[in-house]
Amino acid sequence: MSANQRHDDAPVTEVVVVGGGSAGWIAACRLAAQAQRTRSGVAVTLVESARIPTVGVGEGTWPTMRNTLAKIGISETDFVRGCDAAFKQGARFAGWTDDSPGEGYYHPLNPPAGATELDLAPHWLAQSDAPEAADFATWVDFQATLCDAGLAPKSITTPEWVGQANYAYHLDAGKFATLLREHAVERLGVRHVLGDVARVEQGDGGDVTALVLADGAAIAGDLFVDCTGFAALLIGGVYAVPFRRCGDVLFADRAIALQVPYDREDAPITCHTVSTAQAAGWIWDIGLWTRRGVGHVYSSAHIGDDEAEAALRRYVGPAADSLTARRITIDGGHRERFWQNNVVAVGLSAGFIEPLEASALMLIEASMDAIADRLPRTRGAMRVAARQFNAAFTHHWARIIEFLKLHYAITKRTDTDFWRDNASPATWPDGLAERLELWRTQPPAPQDFDHAREVFSWPSYQYVLHGMRFDAHYAPIDPAAPESALARRHLARAERARAEAMQRLPRHRDLIRAVREHGLQAV
């Protein structure tokens, strides 16, 4: 047997995760839970520095987090209690289309009614000029109404992971990492090593063979998951995989964050992310059980740091006076490759982008779905897995950048250079420019995308396009056509769902209190 053959046939049995933030512990939990479920014999070790603080990226999740937590084996009750989590039903974008008072739209997590059977967008557009016509999100689904009313997506009698409306979470990232760490070590058998990586040993062909820690201990492995954040210890430090920046498309390169306590114990908790446009960026506002997380994302080319902090403090009001702001640099972009040799980058080491659509944790989950569920059994198979992974995630990053740019590109704001520059087609990715041309005459559809499973599928594009009053002119609707009758049936069903949900669902804070006190049942 040749040396190459031996190398290719070497089994993958030891996986080492480097870094202990959200990415590291999600990675370790997913790998160890999968190994436990399949009894594959794969051992998982997580190495983290006791000296390097975690960045704590991402306080908003996607609905995918329900799947991830269920796979890991953490109950929804433990998650809500342990992470001060709240439920999230989407995002409201205020002031993005123009800066008139009260202007805004929802990007809810429910797809439009009947989305598996028909596309309601042309039907909405055909009546959207009528007086009192509802906005797109409200017309095609009931979730925006729940958000406006401050109601939860489920009740205490709804089983865990299930909702009357689709939902994700807002969470405390620090507490999330702690919950995952305890679960990983105590329940899933992950070996936790505290230590600083002093040296990386590589074998023939450049594979990483072991991490040598400052105390001399060597941690050997067959696959290394680089979750070292911005340090990118392996993917950047060892392999120097180039970083592809996207600052020419997405201008935001700074963020300032505040943690704002509620002014009273029973203050309502908003059940969606509020993203409010500013002169040179936007402010996020998310509600947790114990506090709000509020932050200003902005372009330093268009506004100064102090001016941006002043805008954030004005937004929060007097409650901000005693609070200390935390400043964060956003170096937007991603690696040209994410999986190199036997190292795969997950989390901030793979890339970072402004949190406009809460994609950070989702990308970690999606990465681990690909890695843990399809862990290569041999070093030879890893080459194929790496090629597939790199192709898929290069595609995902491009689509995410395009989708985020969409929020800026079709603005009607012209009040500052920031918005004028964003609306300039010269700053649009080619794919977005091409699709926007198409979408002037027909609504976004699955066929407009290369992959069957896009991270942002066509309903997301419809919510943003029509929420921002994109100038579209679709084929006329014949009210007597069979599809019009089908549309009316789906709309009537959505109206019944709206009425029932409004009547039955509890206030958001009341649900969280009940979950914390009594827990959710598994069925």
Added chain:
Amino acid sequence: MSGLVALDPARHETVRFDAAAAGRGRAIAQLGRGEIALAACDMPLCFAKDGGTGRFNLVALMALGGDNLFAGAGGFHATYMPQAVLLGAFRLAEGGSGLAIDPADASIGARGAALIERGAVTSLVAELRAALQRLVEDVAAARALAEALARHRLLRPWRLVLRRAEAREHALDGLYTIDEEALAALDEAAVVALHRDGSLAAAAVIAASRQQLERLRQLHDAAQPDARIVVGELRLTSEPRARLDNHVI
């Protein structure tokens, strides 16, 4: 139960309690753990979630989308009347007589045993209070049983569909029963633990009591021969999958 008032010797001199009339208007009754074997002789036993806590209560099903099928003009036609039915008109109360009554309950009226005589509560009031206290403890034990079964994932939704002759369908939602497949798949340690604390035997009786659904159907058809009913269970091979991805459809 919104009409509860404190039993007041001055106001309720003429109020009497007719145990045989209890149960009218009650479709389900909460059960104590000690009642399982008794109630299972007549009624399907299952679980329903408490609206305020989401926790499971053990209940006896006594109707098929209408009135209580055991409670008739001639009394309660079952070998056993659940304590929550018998005591449905009463609640423990602080102070005074220590008892609250629901004057609108079918068992409260001009017939039956006196609660007040010569301006003072009768010994029946003390008996009712003691029975209520026992029921509270027994219901708590039933909740503990339900929690143990839920913890071992031994409960599943029990969805009943009622079809009437004129083809109208009516679904009974919100009920749960024993998942016998999960029961059969329990590991040995869980089987031993559940057997030792009596949960396994209770689960078997509760599962078997589902057959009393046929008894309810017969009672229904006997009472309404012109509106016969078919009762079916809607079995799902798996729970409806939640929409987990952002908009994956």
